[in-house]
Amino acid sequence: MLVVETTAKIRRAHFVQGKPIKAICRDLGVSRKVVRKVIRSGATSFEYDRSVQPMPKIGPFKAVLDDLLAANDAKPSRERLTLIRVFEELRCRGYEGGYDAVRRYAGAWKQERVASVAAAFVPLSFAPGEAYQFDWSHEIVLINGTTTTVKVAHVRLCHSRMLFVRAYPRETQEMVFDAHDRAFAFFKGTCTRGIYDNMRTAVDTIFVGKERAYNRRFLQMCGHYLVDPVACTPASGWEKGQVENQVGLVRERFFTPRVRVKSLAELNDWLTDQCVAHAKAHRHPEFCERTVWEAFEAERPSLVPYAGRFDGFHAVPASVSKTCLVRFDNNRYSVMASAVGRPAEVRAYADRIELRQDGRVVGTHPRCFGRDQTVYDPWHYVPVLARKPGALRNGAPFKDWVLPVALERIRRKLAGSNDGDRQMVSILTAVLSDGLVAVEAACAEALREGVHSADIVLNILARRRAHAAPITILTPDALRLRHAPVADCARYDSLRRAL
Structure with missing residues (x-):
């Protein structure tokens, strides 16, 4: 190939120095045909473009290679094979040529395909907030x-x-x-x-x-x-x-x-x-x-x-099992014991599960994305313990149950009593009506006094419970006294004389 430097030397020797073609050929070691081509064309560079690429080895496998390249191009980008893998697949089908021929053919195939499917687009412009x-x-x-x-x-x-x-x-x-x-x-x-x-x-x-x-x-x-x-x-x-x-x-x-x-x-x-x-x-x-x-x-x-948070849930109906569980998305979630026996609605959010029945919430849990997991809320099963207090020891919802400090101390102290489970269930049941904070405070007071029985804790709760305010009776204006009565004891004397 005639390089750019040689072309420039030929042009300068002829047009600037005025040398004849014979002298240029002798000095630069090129043929007269080349010198004449440079002088007559006026071009400053020449490139050789092979119009036909002989492929004696790959010729019989063109159809097979076209199918492999087309199938590979149709796959998602992450699943496409490299050209080395395509070459190895072609070798398995009998191809005996080299990788470079496959690489050149694949490049020409891709360039032709891109040129045939290339499309033009109009740039888009958007207004603020559009x-x-x-x-x-x-x-x-x-x-x-x-x-x-x-x-x-x-x-x-x-x-x-x-x-x-x-x-x-x-x-x-x-x-x-x-x-x-x-x-x-x-x-x-x-x-x-x-x-x-x-x-x-x-x-x-x-x-x-x-x-x-x-x-x-x-x-x-x-x-x-x-x-x-x-x-x-x-x-x-x-x-x-x-x-x-x-x-x-x-x-x-x-x-x-x-x-x-x-x-x-x-x-x-x-x-x-x-x-x-x-x-x-x-x-x-x-x-x-x-x-x-x-x-x-x-x-x-x-x-x-911003209009505030949208209540973005996906709702599906579900049934409640006798073990107070609702199945959703290959996992199980607990609900209140009062929900057993009637259908419920599962509201699935991105980060939590909300269980509803008749318009009221009967359970809320963080959402699990695994499989075959069971999420318990032990407080859902406290009403069941009133009938079966023995389940407190071995019930699945109560394993690794973390209670507040005072409640946990009461539970450990009652564990040695014959009716300790029943007493603890009585205390836990009080949480449903009086609240966890009030029961925790009552347990702490009982422990300070050196006692831990359920009767004492419940007695403290009863004493701390706020009494209802007295009802105020309003007297209508028509029944109000206009004049205060005057005390006159002489009236009683007149009654005695009459007798």
Whole structure:
């Protein structure tokens, strides 16, 4: 190939120094054909482009290699094979050539494919407070030493490019509600329009065009925050390109290298700090004189004011077993003993489970995301102990039950009595009517006096119990005395004379 330096020397020798072609050929050691080509073309560089690449080894395997490359390209990015793996697969099918030929062919195949599917797009512009975009991603972290895949909710304000991310164990509807509430509380407001993909937690049915049948609870959330939801065209991620790019940015900057935390709460606190730090450190792509954080501060007055927390739960009916347990999401949660025998409603939130029956709460627990776990509240079983006090020793809800200090001391002292369980059950039952604080104070007073029987504790409770205020009887005005009576003892004397 004729290098640029030789071309420049030929041009200078001919046009500047005026040398003949024969002298140039002798001095530079090139042929007359080359010198004439440089002088006549006027070009300053020449490149050789091979029009046909001979591939004697790979020729019979073109169809097989095309199928392998097409199947590999159709897989998600994380599951695609490297070209070395594709080469090894081709070798297993009889190919005897080298890797370099496969690499060159794959490069040409990809370039041709990209050129055939490349499309042009129109850049979008959003007014302050006009729209936000929402999406999910899956990331891998180490939580308390265990490799865990978490679902990360992404919210992005389209005008200021301010981002908010939060990790969850699932992508269920209650997680969607919680992510929106925390994002809007972080932004101190929301936009008039929300842009989503067609996730099942929001869209029930996809019609022609932009028409959608949204989920009823999702519409309730949008109505609470005054948001107009808009769903993208299926398989058209560019319609919410900002949040799609945010997924890659967050994965590269926040989750690489792999994050190590002790709990999901610690991870979310760290992610919030990272969002603020990133916004303060990076320039806005359109308003280069301002950072993303400064653009966000300028956009904040245009946001719809934060409407407060939406009661974002996912409700399902459930039955209550005879052991006062309700099964939900492969785990069991206890309820009050009075709820046995009638159906209940499970309200699943992102961080807790609320159990209701006939409009009243019969149980509240932190949410578990494992399998086959049982979450007890021992106080739910105290009314049952009144009939079966012996269950206090071996009942599953009472294992490792941490009681207040005075109650625990009374329990240990009563453990040696023949009827200690029954006495302790009497004290625990009083908690349901008098409250834990009052019973704890009564137990502490009894211990200071050197006694610990249930009768004394209950007697102290009765003495401390506030008496009801006397009822005030109001006398109507018609029955009030207008004139005070005058005492006249002479009237009694007149009665005696009559007799």
